[in-house]
Amino acid sequence: MNEYAHIFGADNGWCRAHPLQTKGQAAEALSTLFNRDSVPPALIVDGAKEFVSGDSKKHVQQAGCDFRTTEPYSPWQNTAKGTIRELKKGTARVMLQTGIPKRLWDDCLQHRAYIRSHIALNIYNLDGEVPETVMTGQTANIGPWCDFQWYQWVKYYEETASFPDDKMSLGRYLGPSPGIGSLLTGKILKHNGNYHHTSTFRALTSKEMADYAKKRLCNDFNTNVNDKLGDKAKPEDFSEDDLTPTYDRYEDDSGEGLDLIVGNSRARVRTNEVLLGLTKYLWKIQVYMD
Known part of the structure; x- marks a missing residue:
């Protein structure tokens, strides 16, 4: 189970989130960033011990990246602070809307970081582009991030299933699988709380979603997942700063133009x-x- 996350962010809104089991794995997150997204010209960090000492600083310098630190007690100098704030808000919003178990916070955070990098943001230096395009210099491929919704019901091909069980099993979509297979490879949550990475899956049709027997299977699936991973996220699990505020309508606001x-x-x-x-x-x- 992951308890931490290493977040990399740029001033144009581009970001990546790498879940960690311990803070000592910060160097591994750097290696993943360098391998998947290339080495940035400079890396600016705060005074956290896992960044300024040990393998992390050495790894950055060996990669030819300029290593810099912010002034003490000056969080506004670190671009990642604003990115962390927006990611936490977006993650909390999605977790509450979809009703996922709290234990899946790391998967949701990682997915939201990719989504934020591939959507239009109200940031001046983007010049009308999405952050991913600005960072890579190539048109961003949004296909893997918009074909399916987070935690959407899907059916995936289960290779280990044997007769008379159906090889197309019910699952939940947790986003693409970076570093595994092709861009079409998805991360699927199984009924037992484990993950399955495959490119052979599809969304449930509207007819299947309306079918009573399928609804019972979905309810059983949710029950099994909650038994394995714990209760779903609730508003009280987050601080007020991480929640998206809701506003009451005026009495004369009918919602119509x-x-x-x-x-x-x-x-x-x-x-x-x-x-x-x-x-x-x-x-x-x-x-x-x-």
Whole structure:
């Protein structure tokens, strides 16, 4: 079970998260970063012992990376601080929305770091690009990160299953598997709480999700996972700074726009404009088809 995470972040929003069992594995996280994402020109760290002494500093210097430290008691000089704040908020939000066990926090954090690196952010020096594109100089491939949702129900091919068991087993999607197989390889959570890495899996169809027997299998799956990994995350498990605030609506806020208010003259004008535009569009299609 991982208790820590080594987070690397840049001022353009790019980030990576590497879960660790102990702080002494910081050097291993650096090796993973250098192998998968290349060696950065400089690495700026705070005064944590695992960074400024031991194998980590030596490993950075041997890789030809400029090793720098921030001024004591100056957290604003470390870009990773803001990245950590946003990652913790995003991870907490996803964990509460999907109801995953708390023990899967490290997988969710790692997944959110990749997602943040591949989406548009309101950061000036991105110049309209996503962080991954700016860091690599190549158009980011968002396919592995948008084909499936986090913790989505999937069916994967279980090689060890034997007759009469179905080889397509039920599982939960935990994101791509960096460093294992191809970009299409996914990390699947099994009913016993273990992981399975495979590229042979698919999402459940809407018909399967509506099937009563399949719902029972899903409920049994959740029960087994909670028994193995523990209870699902709750708001009280996070600090207030890590939670995304929710706001109450005003009493006169119906959630609808001005154009949808019944009896409003502007609404009638808007409706006429829509109908007129639709008529023109259909007329053009008719002419083209003839």
